[in-house]
Amino acid sequence: MTEGLRERKKRQTRRHISDTAIGLFVERGFEHVTITEVAAAAGVSANTVYNYFETKENLVLPPDQASPQRLADMVRDRRPGEGAVPAVLRTLREEVRRRDRRLGLTDGFGRVFVMMRAAPTLTARLEDLGRQMTDALAAVLAEETDTTPADPLPHVVAWQVGALHELVYTEIGRRTAAGEDPGTIAAAVLDILDAAEDLLGGRILTYAIREESQCSE
Structure with missing residues (x-):
C-alpha cells in the first residue's frame, strides 16, 4: 500500500519532533527540557507535540518502536x-x-x-x-x-x-x-x-x- 501525502507529512513531522527532542535531551538532560521547549525548537505548538506523543517519555521510547508486544x-x-x-x-x-x-x-x-x-x-x-x-x-x-x-x-x-x-x-x-x-x-x-x-x-x-x-x- 502506497503511503499518501498526508501520511508521509505526519510521519515526517513525528520524526522531526522526536529528533529535535532527543537532541535537546542529549545536550541538557531529559529532566531539564520541557515539552514547551521541545515544541519551540521543533517549530510547532505544544499541543502538536502531545498529539504525536502522549507523554514526554514517548519522545524517546515511542510505543510503535518500543512495544511490549x-x-x-x-x-x-x-x-x-x-x-x-x-x-x-x-x-x-x-x-x-x-x-x-x-x-x-x-x-x-x-x-x-x-x-x-x-x-x-x-x-x-x-x-x-x-x-x-x-x-x-x-x-x-x-x-x-x-x-x-x-x-x-x-x-x-x-x-x-x-x-x-x-x-x-x-x-x-x-x-x-x-x-x-x-x-x-x-x-x-x-x-x-x-x-x-x-x-x-x-x-x-x-x-x-x-x-x-x-x-x-
Missing part, C-alpha cells in the same frame, strides 16, 4: 517449522544486519544511551517495558503450546529470551558509548547471538515449533 510478535510471525526461540534469534539478526533504528545501531546513539540511563523515569520505563515484553511472550508461548497456568516452561523460556534481548541492547549501548562504529558493534552482536544459540541447546531451540496447520488457520 515486540518479542511476542516475533514468535507470532515465525515461519512453518520454526521454533519460537529461533524465530527471535533470526529476527534480531535481520535487524542487526540492516542496522535497524530501533536497535540503536546508528552514529550518535552512545550519547542517547547515556542520556537515557541518567534519567530515572526512562530507566524505569525501560525496566517495565522489559517485564511487559517477557510477560507477553510467556502468554503467547503458553497459548500456542496449550499449557496449563501451572506449567513453568513458557515463563522460563520467555525470561531467557528476554534476558538475551536485554543483553543485545545493553551491549549496543555500551559499545556505542565507548566510541565503536556501528559496523563493529553489529559484528559483535551477531557473535553474541551465535554464542547464545550454541549455549541454549536443542530442547529450547525446538520448543513451540510452528506447524503448517497453524499458518493456514
